[in-house]
Amino acid sequence: MRQFDVAVVGGGAAGLSLTHRLAVVNRAGGSRPSIALVDAPPGPLRPPERTWCYWERGAGRWDPLLAASWDRLRVVGADAAERDSPTAPFRYKMLRSADFEARVRSETARRVTGYRARVEEIADGPQRAVVRAVDEDGEPVEIGARWVFDSRPRPRPPSRTALLQHFRGWFVRAPRAAFDPRAAVLMDLRTPQPARGVSFGYILPLSEREALVEYTEFTREAIGEAAYEAALRDYTGRLLGLADFEVVSAEQGAIPMTDARLPTRVGRRVFLIGAAGGATRPSTGYTFAGIQRQTAAVAAALARGRTPVPPVPHRRRHLAMDAVLLRALDTGRVDGAGFFTRLFARNRLTDVLEFLDGPSTLPRELVIGATTPLLPMSLTAAECALRTARRR
């Protein structure tokens, strides 16, 4: 059995980010762990290609790979009022998973041992863990490691509220100018609304003629492809007034939005990272930026010789506030489209972005909270607090 310092299981956003941190970025710090990266062979376990959007202050590590970025974001309320705001000091960025994977793999190729194998078991131990997998030829593979970081998707643990952010998007090409490439549309809340939760359109314009146009819902269950297609036709036709355009490709997905507690340590030597390790911000589904913080912390802990327990990359109070919002949406106590319309109408966009992923302060968050429907949100907060107290 080959032995490594670190075995990374799963080669998605989290596995590749950690591998890159350990093999390329933190190398200068003197620590040079030996690394195995085990990803599933092409097939059903491999997620389809996707685009990741996130925002950060100024320049970032992945800027050279970006497919596009914007310094203005637009929100269209349920009342059809349009708000176009600068994002500074942040920039909203779009990265294609294929570009990210190609770069990480080429930069780490000489320093990382890659395996294409389906991991079936990770056996914990006091000094080392063992990753047991089956390769493409059906042969068993065993890898020993001091530390194992597992990013395979896991069943959702029990939670009070379990919504899904589910969506389908079309990459469209129009014969003439149809989009404003200066601003992405973060939420267009004019779409027909579900009984509970919220739905909205989302537009990432790549040029005047090309864009990714998505239909998204925050509800309990995903809908079928035909229903997404109908919603996209309605959104692009009735609401955007796009008549003739070509659908170049489509992207579909579902991201759990839950108040479940996701442990990141599952053994003496085994940890969870990425979406499986709580990197998803429950109220938004954004995960990529959280993964960057989480994997940076793991690499820093390893470089210092500490036990590298991955932190959940969101503040506790933000998780508590998200739990209240998810519950309020799920119970139908707040009208989702009205909630988000008000949130963006009554607050500066940058304050909301900072709250959703940034260094926001409690006083600022209280001001934002005061712009939400106070009675249903307070009732829901009281319900969440009571349930938490009962659970203890």
Ligand SMILES: Cc1cc2nc3c(=O)[nH]c(=O)nc-3n(C[C@H](O)[C@H](O)[C@H](O)COP(=O)(O)OP(=O)(O)OC[C@H]3O[C@@H](n4cnc5c(N)ncnc54)[C@H](O)[C@@H]3O)c2cc1C
């Ligand atoms: C379509 C889509 C679009 C998204 N867009 C955004 C966005 O714009 N911004 C954002 O912040 N977040 C976004 N997300 C959420 C989140 O960023 C992604 O889900 C992200 O890919 C999560 O990364 P991960 O590494 O945790 O999991 P994954 O990327 O799902 O990686 C899991 C890895 O585990 C591997 N694997 C699975 N089973 C096995 C096995 N048995 N053995 C070995 N390997 C295995 C898979 O091959 C895969 O490489 C999106 C999600 C989806 C589905």
